[in-house]
Amino acid sequence: MEQITTSLAPPRSTHKVGVAGSSSDASGSVTKRLSNELMQLMMSSSPGISAFPKSDANLFEWVGTIEGPSGTIYAGLTYKISITFPPNYPYAAPTLKFDSPCYHPNVDLNSGAICLDILQDKWSAVYSVQTILISLQSLLGEPNNASPLNPDAAALWDSPSEYKTSLMKHYTPPGDNFA
Amino acid sequence: MASPGVQALVEAKWQSAFKTLNREEPGISGLLKTSQARQLASDFLRPRALSEPRRKYRADVMANAFRLLYQTKQLHGVLENFLEEMRQQRHLITEDVEAYMHEYEVRPYAFVLVTEVHETADSQIIAQLVHRLVEWFNAWRPTTETDGHPGPLESLGHVAIDSYTDAFQTHIYSVLPPSFSSGFKDLIASTLPVSDPAPPPDRALWDAFHALGLIERYESLISSVCYELVEKHVVETCAGQWSERMLQDLRDWMQNKVLPWMCLPYAPGARTMEEAGASLHGVGPRFDFHVCKTLCDLRTSEIFDIIVDYPDSIDALYDLKECLYRVDQRSNLVQSLRKANKKRLLHPGADTKDILAQYVSTIRSLRIVDPPGVLLYKVADPIRRYLRDRADTIRCIVSSLVGDNENGESLIDDEPPLPYLTKDAEDYSDPHWEPEPIDAGPDFRANKPGDVISTLVSIYDTKDVFVKELQVLLAQRLLAVTDGNYEKERRNIEILKVRFGEQALQVCEVMLRDMTDSRRIDQHVQSQKPSILHPVIISRHFWPSLQSGSFVMPQKLRSIQEEYAREFTAFKPDKRLVWLSHMGSVKLELELQDRTIEAEVTPVAAAIIELFSEKDVWTAGELMAQMQRLDKEHLRKGLNVWVDLGVLKEEGADKYRLLEVAEESSKKEGTVSAPKPKELPAVQTTQQQQAEQMRVFWNYIEGMLTNLGSLPLDRIQNMLKFARGYDRSIEQLGMFMEAARREGLVVVRDGMWRLNK
Secondary structure, eight states: OHHHHHHHHHHHHHHHHHHHOSHHHHHHHHHHHHHHHHHHHHHSOOTTEEEEEEETTEEEEEEEEEEBOTTSTTBTOEEEEEEEOOTTTTSSOOEEEESSOOOBTTBOTTTOBBOOGGGTTTOOTTOOHHHHHHHHHHHHHSOOTTSOSSHHHHHHTTSHHHHHHHHHHHOOOOOSOOO | OOOHHHHHHHHHHHHHHHHHHHTTOSTTHHHHHHHHHHHHHHHHHOOOOTTSOOOOOOHHHHHHHHHHHHHTTOHHHHHHHHHHHHHHHTHHHHHHHHHHHHHHHHHHHHTTTOHHHHHHHHHHHHHHHHHHHHHHHHHHOOOOOBTTBOOTTGGGTTHHHHHHHHHHHHHHHHHSOTHHHHHHHHHHHHTSOOSSSOOOOOHHHHHHHHHHTHHHHTHHHHHHHHHHHHHHHHHHHHTTOOSSOOHHHHHHHIIIIIHHHHHHHHSTTOOSHHHHHHHTTTHHHHHHHHHHHHHHHHHHHHHHHHHHHTTTTHHHHHHHHHHHHHSOOHHHHHHHHHHHHHHHTSSTTSOHHHHHHHHHHHHHHHHHHOTTOHHHHHHHHHHHHHHHHOTTHHHHHHHHHTTOSTTOOOSTTTSOOOOOOOOOSOOTTOTTOOOOOTTOOTTOOOOOOOOHHHHHHTTSSOSHHHHHHHHHHHHHHHHHOOSSOOHHHHHHHHHHHHHHOTTTTHHHHHHHHHHHHHHHHHHHHHHHSOOSOOOOOOOGGGSOOBOOOOOOOOHHHHHHHHHHHHHHHHHSTTOOOOOOTTSSOEEEEEEOSSOEEEEEEOHHHHHHHHHHTTOSEEEHHHHHHHHOSOOHHHHHHHHHHHHHHTSEEEOSTTEEEEOSSOOGGGOOSSOOBOOOOOOOOOBOOHHHHHHHHHHHHHHHHHHHHHHHOOEEHHHHHHHGGGSTTOOOOHHHHHHHHHHHHHTTSEEEETTEEEEOO
């Protein structure tokens, strides 16, 4: 399925651009898609995930909030992430990174970069902000220790109590003040 | 003088020719014989008038003569001679033709009044002419055939006959006047198998046509006769007949009646149906096409009425579909239907309800004719645009959604509801994706398998308007229910949920729950302290705002209310009852001096009659002063109820008297029960709609405060433009945020709002 959609997507996009003729139309459709996704996200009740554009001037920069899934070591923790959409979204994946430091095998502690397949080679236009956030949320509880960005965290994963200590050492709860 | 060489050449030629002609016979006797034979042959072949008696020739003599000519290679010369003589003689034919045609051309004037007669007579003249020409043709035909054995002339192959036929036909074509065409057409038409059973075909006539080559020459004329027959038959049998499939009948008719006739011109000499079929191979499809085209044209012209008759006309639509498959007249159909719609449907004289009904029928009909929906898209556009401009469209659609229209039929049950889709973009993961049909316009949206309701709902860009209208309607219906049976409403809501989504109908859900909760609360209150009052307790925030203007109840009724309210507060300490005194109904029994009256009336009427228990005569002004805040209209209505029941009597201007003793005219034995107040509770919409919208916007506010921390009011206002349809002023937003703060959802400090965690 994914392969079908990804192989279809590029020619379709060029076709659409060819028909539309101007890039302003194309960016208009991206804006429309993004505001649809925003509405979808606002209207659905997915517990523990949320996102909103940073400012009313730019729909391509969002801020997201993820709460750690209950029953996992991250339960009760809240993380801020930033989402940047490329101009040719949804044909290319958005860029996500953690704003608050996140101690996690698949997250780079300093830069906040995330290693998640659907954000890289497995991206498909059928995904949305909501599905990304849900994937990210489940990644917190189920890390992929095979390809760690943070080898220390990956090594510690199997000893929960030590892991929890390191986790809490790096955790800073998001404050209310927003720049 | 010529040189000796040339002389020798000429002499050799001469000798050779002489030898051929003389055939080695002594002297010049061979030459003489040849010459004789030639004379004989020329005389035999010579074209002559039909009236001229033909000499008898002895067959063997003729045969010898021709053989001789053949041997001496003179047949060609004889033939050329014959054709030349024919040219000289052809004035005979010309005269004949002119005589017949003159008769034909003159006749119509003589018989102009007797149409039937002269038509047959006319074509008979043409038939006679044709037979006459065949006589000429046969008489002049150069043939030496004897008893079916080919003679020497035939040994030339087709050359002799062909050149003769060419020459003959060229001539008659040149002499036949233009009026012959119309005469010929009439003649052909007279042979058509219109009557039942068809008369046996006049084979001699058709053979004559073939002999003279008229079939080839007037081919288009013959087919036009046949086309006209088809058109006439189709219009006669199919016009207005929409309740059965006609196409197959028409094809049977073609097969059984027209085809045998068509064999005459198109498949002469075919003995079996197979042979005929082979000959008709090229012609048959052409006529089948014409049948389809004619039916298609007919149905296209009737399409509006066919749609009106849907679903009785369903068979006509299947016919049309099959025809359109064969004949490409889709654009005609669209044009015709659009024109008819514009003329007959989309004008101020048509009811919105009717337009909607016709639109729904159009949707269903065209879905039969053209499943991908291109036709529908093209036709529907003007209807949708027109409907969008009508003020009461939403109300009509919503009431048909919940089965509120007059014949009680609901659109809901028709099809399995499909989830309401808000996707604008194409679905990239659809494995059944198909390209758009070839005649789809650039703005044709790929066919969503939308059912009728989603199509109706999609007239508007947003479904919110429907949900709002639905709430208003639901409020009216719920309040009108008196027996506590809300199953129907619940079912409707469940079905509509699938369509509009859980979220959108949440408010309706609350309204329904209010109704059942009211009953439970009432049961509780009654168990504590029995009361004659059974209120419906509604959550003000979720209901459309109800008509305000509560008046002051007379003391007796007010005390009942207050008592009930006390019990309620005891049960639910955090809630307070606000009475909407003017709504609901009161069942009461009036004990008058001579009679008892039972009636179920509005609370206003009950309050009025209660006041009459104090004194018998009131003026309208006094009553209004007593009840306060009651407008004149309601007072008048309340009074009229009692006047109608013969309890009150209007005496002079705005003065009413209680009739303790019934007057003659209205006196009845026993009890009189008043008709139940039929009026539906008046529900106001605007304010309520705003409240609902605010709920949507609250999701956005929650979203932004979750992610962006605390925000000043003006940032919130600016960010809310992401929410579609947001049009509140910052003051309204401030009031809303303040309300949210009171409910403990948000906190504010130094003008910065944040969620209360």
